[in-house]
Amino acid sequence: MINMVAVNEIHADDLFKEFKESSITEFFRKNRAHLGYSGKLRSLTTVIHEIVTNSLDACEEAGILPEIYVRIEALGKEHYKIKCVDNGPGIPLKHISSVFGKMLAGTKFHRNVQLRGQQGIGVAGVTLFSQTTTGKPITVKTSTGKGKVNELDLMIDITKNTADILRNEEYSEYWRGTEIDAEFKGVRFTLSERGPFEYLRRTAIANPHVKITFIDPEGRKTVFDRSNQKVPTPPIPVKAHPKGLEVDELINMAKANKARKVSSFLGVAFSRMSNARIKEIQEHVSFDLNKNPRKLTWAECEEIINAIDKIKFLAPPSEGLMPIGEKQIREAVLNIVDPEFEATLTRPTKVHSGGVPFQIEVAIAFGGNAGRNIGEGTKFELMRFANKAPLLFDAGGCAITRSASSVDWKRYGIRDFENAPMTLFVNVISTHIPYTSAGKQSISEDQNLLKEIRFALMEVGRKFQIYYSRLRKAEERELKKQILRKYSAAFAAALAELANRDEEKIKKELYVIIEEKISGMDAEEENGEELDAIPQEEIMKTESE
Amino acid sequence: MAREKIVSKLTNLGLNITDDIMLHEPPRMHLPQRNIRNITFNEKENLLELGSKMSTRSFLNVAHSRKFMQTILIASKCKELVAKDKTASIRELYYQLKHTIEGTKENTFDDQSESDPLIVDLETSLGVLREELHLKADDKGTLIGQITLEDSGDFIDCSKLGRSGLSVPSIVEHYKFHEVNADYILVIETGAMFDRLVEEKYHLKNNCIMVSTKGQATRGCRRLVHRLNQELNLPAIMFTDGDPWGYYIYSVMKAGSMALAHESRRLGTPQIQLVGMTMTDIDAYGLEKVTETLKEVDKKRINELLQYPWFQKKEWKEELALMAEKGVRIEQQALASKSLEFVAEEYLPEKIAKKQMLP
Numbered sequence: 012m013i014n015m016v017a018v019n020e021i022h023a024d025d026l027f028k029e030f031k032e033s034s035i036t037e038f039f040r041k042n043r044a045h046l047g048y049s050g051k052l053r054s055l056t057t058v059i060h061e062i063v064t065n066s067l068d069a070c071e072e073a074g075i076l077p078e079i080y081v082r083i084e085a086l087g088k089e090h091y092k093i094k095c096v097d098n099g100p101g102i103p104l105k106h107i108s109s110v111f112g113k114m115l116a117g118t119k120f121h122r123n124v125q126l127r128g129q130q131g132i133g134v135a136g137v138t139l140f141s142q143t144t145t146g147k148p149i150t151v152k153t154s155t156g157k158g159k160v161n162e163l164d165l166m167i168d169i170t171k172n173t174a175d176i177l178r179n180e181e182y183s184e185y186w187r188g189t190e191i192d193a194e195f196k197g198v199r200f201t202l203s204e205r206g207p208f209e210y211l212r213r214t215a216i217a218n219p220h221v222k223i224t225f226i227d228p229e230g231r232k233t234v235f236d237r238s239n240q241k242v243p244t245p246p247i248p249v250k251a252h253p254k255g256l257e258v259d260e261l262i263n264m265a266k267a268n269k270a271r272k273v274s275s276f277l278g279v280a281f282s283r284m285s286n287a288r289i290k291e292i293q294e295h296v297s298f299d300l301n302k303n304p305r306k307l308t309w310a311e312c313e314e315i316i317n318a319i320d321k322i323k324f325l326a327p328p329s330e331g332l333m334p335i336g337e338k339q340i341r342e343a344v345l346n347i348v349d350p351e352f353e354a355t356l357t358r359p360t361k362v363h364s365g366g367v368p369f370q371i372e373v374a375i376a377f378g379g380n381a382g383r384n385i386g387e388g389t390k391f392e393l394m395r396f397a398n399k400a401p402l403l404f405d406a407g408g409c410a411i412t413r414s415a416s417s418v419d420w421k422r423y424g425i426r427d428f429e430n431a432p433m434t435l436f437v438n439v440i441s442t443h444i445p446y447t448s449a450g451k452q453s454i455s456e457d458q459n460l461l462k463e464i465r466f467a468l469m470e471v472g473r474k475f476q477i478y479y480s481r482l483r484k485a486e487e488r489e490l491k492k493q494i495l496r497k498y499s500a501a502f503a504a505a506l507a508e509l510a511n512r513d514e515e516k517i518k519k520e521l522y523v524i525i526e527e528k529i530s531g532m533d534a535e536e537e538n539g540e541e542l543d544a545i546p547q548e549e550i551m552k553t554e555s556e
Numbered sequence: 557m558a559r560e561k562i563v564s565k566l567t568n569l570g571l572n573i574t575d576d577i578m579l580h581e582p583p584r585m586h587l588p589q590r591n592i593r594n595i596t597f598n599e600k601e602n603l604l605e606l607g608s609k610m611s612t613r614s615f616l617n618v619a620h621s622r623k624f625m626q627t628i629l630i631a632s633k634c635k636e637l638v639a640k641d642k643t644a645s646i647r648e649l650y651y652q653l654k655h656t657i658e659g660t661k662e663n664t665f666d667d668q669s670e671s672d673p674l675i676v677d678l679e680t681s682l683g684v685l686r687e688e689l690h691l692k693a694d695d696k697g698t699l700i701g702q703i704t705l706e707d708s709g710d711f712i713d714c715s716k717l718g719r720s721g722l723s724v725p726s727i728v729e730h731y732k733f734h735e736v737n738a739d740y741i742l743v744i745e746t747g748a749m750f751d752r753l754v755e756e757k758y759h760l761k762n763n764c765i766m767v768s769t770k771g772q773a774t775r776g777c778r779r780l781v782h783r784l785n786q787e788l789n790l791p792a793i794m795f796t797d798g799d800p801w802g803y804y805i806y807s808v809m810k811a812g813s814m815a816l817a818h819e820s821r822r823l824g825t826p827q828i829q830l831v832g833m834t835m836t837d838i839d840a841y842g843l844e845k846v847t848e849t850l851k852e853v854d855k856k857r858i859n860e861l862l863q864y865p866w867f868q869k870k871e872w873k874e875e876l877a878l879m880a881e882k883g884v885r886i887e888q889q890a891l892a893s894k895s896l897e898f899v900a901e902e903y904l905p906e907k908i909a910k911k912q913m914l915p
Binding site: 524 | 565566569570571574578579580581583584615616621622624627628630631632635636657658659660662664791839
């Protein structure tokens with residue numbers, strides 16, 4: 012049994028080695044689309060995304076308030092040069108080649124921690140994309156701020172999957188950060204909803220502590236200033252929560268674990284798994300939890316999963332999660348969208364299938380610059396985020412899109428949802444976002460996720476409704492006043508004639524009444540006696556004068 | 557009512573509303589509801605009566621503000637007319653009051669159909685008649701026949717008016733009746749049928765007074781037929797098209813209208829009967845080929861009539877049911893399919909002699 016497993020493991024390792032050594036370009040070519048490098052616009056956005064994400068993650072881990080500068084320069088038809096500069100911690104020389112020159116080198120993948128970049132393809136993909144479209148290396152300038160700057164030109168040696176450093180200059184300068192210069196062909200810049208500009212705008216909204224300066228190919232400069240001065244606390248790795256665990260995951264974890272007993276394996280591998288809970292599990296299963304975890308059978312694992320389903324656990328700890336926070340979202344939305352109304356909400360931590368904690372943050376913005384401007388009008392805009400990184404592509408198959416359209420917005424007073432001047436902001440936070448593909452632009456439609464997003468949207472929807480019905484009432488009242496004022500002069504004049512009274516005095520008092528009564532007119536008057544009008548049709552039928 | 561009384565009623569209306577305003581109350585006025593929910597049918601007297609339900613019109617209710625303003629404009633103008641002892645037609649009143657509201661592109665009145673019902677509102681809320689407000693409607697309807705009328709000292713022999721007849725004015729209160737040599741009054745819906753009967757000298761040959769209403773009867777026509785019927789004890793007979801619209805015109809002549817239910821007692825002629833056209837005429841006179849198919853609106857109207865309390869007589873329910881069943885209507889002038897003279901020489905004399913009439 013043990014041998015068989017060992018044989019299997021070696022076999023998988025072999026495959027991976029094979030793949031690394033011989034076909035890294037093949038892998039990239041075949042998986043371009045999954046990695047986000049498909050389509051001229053999308054490829055450019057992906058480049059920006061990878062670099063900016065790296066910078067933000069690094070700054071956060073180092074406790075630095077990020078300041079990012081992005082410039083896109085047109086060099087020719089579908090040929091651009093990109094410069095990205097951050098004020099991050101810099102990259103020590105010995106790590107530069109693995110960050111920029113090694114595919115699948117990331118360490119994040121196996122840590123149960125919430126970071127923007129998750130799968131370690133990241134910025135090395137940028138290097139590879141640059142060199143496959145232009146044949147040129149990228150230039151990296153970085154310093155950890157100790158008076159020494161390294162400037163390198165590097166490519167990826169595709170046979171070895173390592174960085175090929177073509178130039179390395181070291182010079183003295185007191186500066187800290189990382190600067191990347193790279194050229195790309197076969198890409199195109201537009202100001203569309205899926206372009207770099209929108210990507211950076213949304214990044215600024217989801218990261219209120221970030222300052223981004225962007226210069227587009229026409230030389231136009233946009234500064235998204237920070238609305239919050241505090242660097243978010245970096246997230247910490249957490250253990251998986253038992254709820255939502257699946258059998259194959261459990262069996263794999265058990266086999267990889269070094270504990271001697273199933274009970275101690277459970278206690279070590281999962282969060283919220285106290286001795287009391289383990290005892291409860293023991294009561295539900297037919298075998299002894301003192302057995303060797305590596306000898307657990309599929310059926311036994313199923314029993315454990317069924318037991319977990321029946322038992323109540325504490326909610327997963329949220330230290331691993333790093334929500335933006337309601338206050339911060341509000342500030343960012345006010346800062347960048349400048350709406351007439353906004354409501355934000357951070358829901359409590361929940362678990363999606365896979366035992367992974369997640370949290371939903373939503374905001375609704377209405378009026379002002381909310382919504383997407385399209386020529387003559389405004390359309391509804393849905394901003395999707397995963398761990399604060401904007402998702403611009405593949406909206407169709409995404410859990411966020413699905414949840415947003417499943418909400419009956421009419422209930423909240425929004426009749427024409429598609430054409431409302433409204434922006435919905437949804438951020439899914441998790442140590443492991445269940446993306447639909449390695450392109451990381453779409454979140455899979457997990458039932459728990461769908462439900463949470465929907466509830467969150469409905470909750471801000473209700474807040475919106477209260478505001479909106481007040482607004483509409485106020486508008487109606489203003490309209491009423493206008494109508495009444497319109498008829499007042501003629502009415503007062505005729506009434507003065509009829510009653511032999513002073514016209515000016517009647518008019519003056521009438522204006523006072525209109526102001527008083529209509530302003531004070533709320534629910535009471537609306538529900539009050541509808542005055543009985545004579546149906547005009549009834550008169551038409553019977554009357555002839 | 558004396559002119560001073562009318563002026564003071566109008567002034568009081570204005571003062572009540574002004575008081576509301578000075579007390580910072582919403583300006584309101586109260587009027588009797590003039591819809592079917594506030595109408596009862598007095599079966600014994602065969603008259604529509606206005607109930608006691610009131611409605612309130614408030615200036616602050618935007619659905620009513622415009623109407624409220626218009627009502628006061630009318631009241632104010634009427635006060636001026638009465639004070640100056642002038643009489644205006646309701647169309648003249650409309651033009652006198654129509655102007656652009658200052659600072660807008662909106663008119664005080666867009667159409668006479670806006671001012672006409674408000675005049676009735678004013679009548680009912682003040683309990684005065686239109687003529688007391690010094691208003692009159694346009695003349696509509698014609699009279700011809702064996703009677704001499706005295707109008708402001710002039711004598712009019714209505715049998716000697718050629719083919720034209722006498723135009724029935726809106727106010728007939730001042731008429732005095734002389735030399736009546738008629739056996740009954742024949743009220744005719746269409747002008748064309750009236751002309752046919754005049755040419756056939758029907759009124760002379762049959763000793764009657766003919767009145768044409770030309771569609772729905774005006775108050776003048778209704779008041780005149782009422783007076784002829786009541787004061788001279790002349791039976792009244794009506795002749796309309798055989799369709800729900802004609803029958804409704806007949807019912808207004810007989811029992812009064814919903815809009816003017818407060819005046820039924822002055823305007824209705826409960827004794828009047830309908831000689832035709834009836835559904836049974838179609839078979840009796842072989843008119844199957846000259847009927848018209850009922851349209852959807854006609855069918856809808858039949859069902860409405862069947863709901864009215866004053867159409868609940870057995871004969872009428874049968875007549876309307878028969879019309880619905882046949883799915884046709886028949887016009888007065890369809891009788892011309894027999895011959896031009898047929899209506900005057902056979903149809904009417906025969907049916908009237910045999911008293912083949914609907915109640």
